[in-house]
Each structure stands twice: as structure tokens, then as C-alpha cells.
Amino acid sequence: xxxxxxxxxxxINGFTSSTFAAQDLYQFKExxxxxxxxxxxxxxxCLVCQNQxxxxxxxxxxxxxxxxxxxxxxxxxxxxxxxxYLVARYGNFILYNPPVNRHTAGLWFGPFLVLLLGxxxxxxxxxxxxx
Numbered sequence: 001x002x003x004x005x006x007x008x009x010x011x012i013n014g015f016t017s018s019t020f021a022a023q024d025l026y027q028f029k030e031x032x033x034x035x036x037x038x039x040x041x042x043x044x045x046c047l048v049c050q051n052q053x054x055x056x057x058x059x060x061x062x063x064x065x066x067x068x069x070x071x072x073x074x075x076x077x078x079x080x081x082x083x084x085y086l087v088a089r090y091g092n093f094i095l096y097n098p099p100v101n102r103h104t105a106g107l108w109f110g111p112f113l114v115l116l117l118g119x120x121x122x123x124x125x126x127x128x129x130x131x
Contacts, residue, residue, distance in 0.1 A: 026070045033073050040069050040079060044086065044094050053096070 028034040038055065044065070046057035054062045054069070065086070072082045083095070092098040100108050 026066075028073075036079060037066075037070060037073055040073075040082060041066055043096060044069075044083070045096055047090060047094060 026034075026037060028037065041055035042053050044054045046052045046054055046059055046062045046065075048059045048061050049057045052062075054065050068086075069082055072085070077085075086094050092104055098104045098107060
């Protein structure tokens with residue numbers, strides 16, 4: 001019985017999260033604008049979710065950001081203008097690929113530094129054991 005309930009809850013959770021996900025319907029007159037909208041919402045990060053882009057997120061802030069992107073596309077703004085506006089308002093965190101600058105240097109070079117330090121310690125440890 002417990003196994004049945006577990007499977008049932010698992011199926012219900014998967015069904016509701018995929019079927020009833022909040023999907024905003026935006027009407028575009030041109031397929032190029034719709035493609036731009038999809039591209040932008042997939043490239044930009046939801047600020048309140050755990051590593052989801054704006055296209056996947058059901059958060060109210062993500063809905064507001066999708067609406068802002070839609071309105072700016074309808075106003076004829078370029079992708080660069082839209083991204084620059086959102087970065088100015090929310091910071092580089094909204095980008096999945098933030099630019100390399102002094103504020104994001106730790107994100108870009110930190111993992112390599114940790115790897116280098118780990119390898120250095122490993123070499124030191126191995127050579128110390130051999131002596």
C-alpha cells in the first residue's frame with residue numbers, strides 16, 4: 001500500500017508540474033519576434049528560482065520579466081537593448097553567461113584557482129610521502 005501511494009504521489013507531482021505549469025500566452029504578429037522572445041527568456045535567469053530560466057519559471061517575478069521583454073520586443077527594441085535594461089535593473093546575476101570583469105572574476109577564475117591549489121597540495125603530499 002505504501003508503495004502504491006508513493007507511486008501515485010510521484011505521478012501526480014510529475015503530471016501537475018509539467019501539465020499545469022504557468023504558461024503565458026503572448027501573441028506575436030511575426031515569427032521572428034516570437035523567436036527572439038523565446039531566445040531571450042531562455043538566456044535570462046529567474047532571480048527567485050533555483051537555476052531556472054525565465055521561460056521555465058512559474059514565479060510571479062519571472063512572469064513580470066517575461067511581460068517586460070514582450071513589451072520591449074513589441075516596441076521594436078533590440079535584444080541588446082533589452083538585456084542591457086535588465087542588467088542595469090537587476091545586475092549581472094540575471095545573465096547565465098555574465099561578462100568577465102572585476103565583479104565576476106571569481107565566478108570565471110575561482111574554479112581554476114581551487115583546482116590549481118588542490119593539485120599543488122596533492123603534488124606536495126605525494127612527494128612528501130615518497131621521502
